[in-house]
Amino acid sequence: xxxxxxxxxxxxxxxxxxxxxxxxxxxxxxxxxxxxxxxxxxxxxxxxxxxxxxxxxxxxxxxxxxxxxxxxxxxxxxxxxxxxxxxxxxxxxxxxxxxxxxxxxxxxxxxxxxxxxxxxxxxxxxxxxxxxxxxxxxxxxxxxxxxxxxxxxxxxxxxxxxxxxxxxxxxxxxxxxxxxxxxxxxxxxxxxxxxxxxxxxxxxxxxxxxxxxxxxxxxxxxxxxxxxxxxxxxxxxxxxxxxxxxxxxxxxxxxxxxxxxxxxxxxxxxxxxxxxxxxxxxxxxxxxxxxxxxxxxxxxxxxxxxxxxxxxxxxxxxxxxxxxxxxxxxxxxxxxxxxxxxxxxxxxxxxxxxxxxxxxxxxxxxxxxxxxxxxxxxxxxxxxxxxxxxxxxxxxxxxxxxxxxxxxxxxxxxxxxxxxxxxxxxxxxxxxxxxxxxxxxxxxxxxxxxxxxxxxxxxxxxxxxxxxxxxxxxxxxxxxxxxxxxxxxxxxxxxxxxxxxxxxxxxxxxxxxxxxxxxxxxxxxxxxxxxxxxxxxxxxxxxxxxxxxxxxxxxxxxxxxxxxxxxxxxxxxxxxxxxxxxxxxxxxxxxxxxxxxxxxxxxxxxxxxxxxxxxxxxxxxxxxxxxxxxxxxxxxxxxxxxxxxxxxxxxxxxxxxxxxxxxxxxxxxxxxxxxxxxxxxxxxxxxxxxxxxxxxxxxxxxxxx
Amino acid sequence: xxxxxxxxxxxxxxxxxxxxxxxxxxxxxxxxxxxxxxxxxxxxxxxxxxxxxxxxxxxxxxxxxxxxxxxxxxxxxxxxxxxxxxxxxxxxxxxxxxxxxxxxxxxxxxxxxxxxxxxxxxxxxxxxxxxxxxxxxxxxxxxxxxxxxxxxxxxxxxxxxxxxxxxx
Numbered sequence: 001x002x003x004x005x006x007x008x009x010x011x012x013x014x015x016x017x018x019x020x021x022x023x024x025x026x027x028x029x030x031x032x033x034x035x036x037x038x039x040x041x042x043x044x045x046x047x048x049x050x051x052x053x054x055x056x057x058x059x060x061x062x063x064x065x066x067x068x069x070x071x072x073x074x075x076x077x078x079x080x081x082x083x084x085x086x087x088x089x090x091x092x093x094x095x096x097x098x099x100x101x102x103x104x105x106x107x108x109x110x111x112x113x114x115x116x117x118x119x120x121x122x123x124x125x126x127x128x129x130x131x132x133x134x135x136x137x138x139x140x141x142x143x144x145x146x147x148x149x150x151x152x153x154x155x156x157x158x159x160x161x162x163x164x165x166x167x168x169x170x171x172x173x174x175x176x177x178x179x180x181x182x183x184x185x186x187x188x189x190x191x192x193x194x195x196x197x198x199x200x201x202x203x204x205x206x207x208x209x210x211x212x213x214x215x216x217x218x219x220x221x222x223x224x225x226x227x228x229x230x231x232x233x234x235x236x237x238x239x240x241x242x243x244x245x246x247x248x249x250x251x252x253x254x255x256x257x258x259x260x261x262x263x264x265x266x267x268x269x270x271x272x273x274x275x276x277x278x279x280x281x282x283x284x285x286x287x288x289x290x291x292x293x294x295x296x297x298x299x300x301x302x303x304x305x306x307x308x309x310x311x312x313x314x315x316x317x318x319x320x321x322x323x324x325x326x327x328x329x330x331x332x333x334x335x336x337x338x339x340x341x342x343x344x345x346x347x348x349x350x351x352x353x354x355x356x357x358x359x360x361x362x363x364x365x366x367x368x369x370x371x372x373x374x375x376x377x378x379x380x381x382x383x384x385x386x387x388x389x390x391x392x393x394x395x396x397x398x399x400x401x402x403x404x405x406x407x408x409x410x411x412x413x414x415x416x417x418x419x420x421x422x423x424x425x426x427x428x429x430x431x432x433x434x435x436x437x438x439x440x441x442x443x444x445x446x447x448x449x450x451x452x453x454x455x456x457x458x459x460x461x462x463x464x465x466x467x468x469x470x471x472x473x474x475x476x477x478x479x480x481x482x483x484x485x486x487x488x489x490x491x492x493x494x495x496x497x498x499x500x501x502x503x504x505x506x507x508x509x510x511x512x513x514x515x516x517x518x519x520x521x522x523x524x525x526x527x528x529x530x531x532x533x534x535x536x537x538x539x540x541x542x543x544x545x546x547x548x549x550x551x552x553x554x555x556x557x558x559x560x561x562x563x564x565x566x567x568x569x570x571x572x573x574x575x576x577x578x579x580x581x582x583x584x585x586x587x588x589x590x591x592x593x594x595x596x597x598x599x600x601x602x603x604x605x606x607x608x609x610x611x612x613x614x615x616x617x618x619x620x621x622x623x624x625x626x627x628x629x630x631x632x633x634x635x636x637x638x639x640x641x642x643x644x645x646x647x648x649x650x651x652x653x654x655x656x657x658x659x660x661x662x663x664x665x666x667x668x669x670x671x672x673x674x675x676x677x678x679x680x681x682x683x684x685x686x687x688x689x690x691x692x693x694x695x696x697x698x699x700x701x702x703x704x705x
Numbered sequence: 706x707x708x709x710x711x712x713x714x715x716x717x718x719x720x721x722x723x724x725x726x727x728x729x730x731x732x733x734x735x736x737x738x739x740x741x742x743x744x745x746x747x748x749x750x751x752x753x754x755x756x757x758x759x760x761x762x763x764x765x766x767x768x769x770x771x772x773x774x775x776x777x778x779x780x781x782x783x784x785x786x787x788x789x790x791x792x793x794x795x796x797x798x799x800x801x802x803x804x805x806x807x808x809x810x811x812x813x814x815x816x817x818x819x820x821x822x823x824x825x826x827x828x829x830x831x832x833x834x835x836x837x838x839x840x841x842x843x844x845x846x847x848x849x850x851x852x853x854x855x856x857x858x859x860x861x862x863x864x865x866x867x868x869x870x871x872x873x
Contacts, residue, residue, distance in 0.1 A: 340761070625747060625748075667853065684744060685757070
């Protein structure tokens, strides 16, 4: 069922996608200003936005895109050459359009001023060229230049009945047709929408047109209509029926009759009055009337007779893609259902524990396998390529490089790497901050770089790839790197470490993640007020991810993020401390070993010698304040974190479990080492241990004391 | 014509914690749950008793007595939980509290609700919305949003100092 709100939302959604591709194309165009396909694409985007925006009340969008479209029209015609200024204007416009889309065509006062300035700037392109001045003044409708020969065209315009669902307003076609004749751009008129938009669209028109523009120009007007929705024929006034295809079409529309005289009189009318005519037996109506939609409906019964070969042999060019759009709410719902299934699966397994029936066990095992597959598939649906963020970052680098007067290339490797859409949303901010740091403090100015013998242009690389159950995202720059001595000094000044402390380079870099830390001499507006990296780290930790820095002086800095593929269903190991169940994510576990309690008690400084390695550990019984008697044999679970080994000690290891992660709730937001809970097969709750943070704790207890 | 201003009637659910009678606005109450397994959560505030699985969601259970500093004379483990739904930072959250006994739901015209009297050092009046004197006794109306907020550490600390001072 169509409703106005849904149509509008559809338009907004598609418009946002258009703006996104606009940015990509603009950045491409900047690299190659002769790229005709890019110019055409930008024109098409502006044209589409202009048309649809007016229909849903986005008049400012309509207005702005209209003028920008004119600029690119001039470019297409070779009357204007693309330069950096035009690209910057278009990018600025794309930002404003985004704001307008998000705010229902409204702007704050500051934004309104910018909007008007932008508009004036855009219009300025026309004032310069005397001929273009006409395009701004609809009153000056001069007749067509007589030097250009005019041709007669016949257009049969029959939009499909679902035209409104596609966000197109057919009345705008008339706007464009009028433009051809008068060579002016009348002000965008908001077509009064009566109830007709709610129904199927059934109007069709026959249009006679006289213009000096070529056929291709007219066909361009119907850019976003399907091939079977419009037909344009050039007519020879002397031999009208010489165009066989036209004759065939005409016959089919008019009950197999061709009234040659009528056609000829129409042609005469248009040649004399220079107006578009339409409708059946009416006198030629003025363009304005047409725009108001007072054309009589043409009988469309014969439309089915127009076979494939009449209509131009091209089929609908829109390739049937194998992609469909699904709102994320539907995916979330699907994943909820799958999660419930996983839980019920555990219940089944638990309940059948005592029943010794081979067939039952086999079937249950199959169910479990299928559930796992279903889970993996469902979670995959929510995966989104990282390309969406890399585009934003590219734009950021471009803007900042202009602002800071530095030359920087932004390269993405692995843009197709996919992440859960929730995770993508949450790493956007941290990545933006990291890039800002790179631009501000990492990449040196052009002079500095040349002095050092580096290339003028710096490079920032965004690399994304999978490994195991994780996604790795790295940001690398070839800037000046981090100064270890600087950081060490700063940490000593702030009392974080002692002058005598021996820290590896890596540990020094890790200090950057402490709150309030910043060594940048000039805390610029762009970054570096010391509120950055600790927040970035905590954002990444919230996603159960890890962040690390590596750097070498004058060579560059590399920041790595390691993130889980999904947050909602994870494979875990079920353990017990006393009778309380806990879950440990399998992806962090290296191995499990039984260990006698007495070895724990006798260990030195919470480190255990295991296979010739000294592994720091945390005794969870103590940590969770469990006062019952410990068992004689406990379990030593070795975790791997950044190629180092750490361990936690628990009582019993019960087995593997697919856990549906449920958040603990707002009252536990200060909870540090538990990241959620899960429902077990018997209905009880198990707490999920955040192994990354646990390792952090282990480090604190053993290394910094 | 005499203008008739209808005094709003409010609905409350009353319950006991120890000997004290409390009431909460029924609008926030989702369900009263009995005999449900509660799991403890280590490393949390002293007034958080644990979590339960309520309709597939994790619901945190607060011990109201501990939260408002009421000396809880009932040593027996409470088995009844009232589950509430409230707004927290424009999200809807579900939380619960342990009680000894649930009494009944009844309507009170809102003009009968009195401001909270000064209990001195007995317990923290910050968590109360008002009080009622009825034939059933003295009833305190809990401010649920305060009971289930996390921004209360300062209040408790201040109050503890206040109470210890008075007790000296």
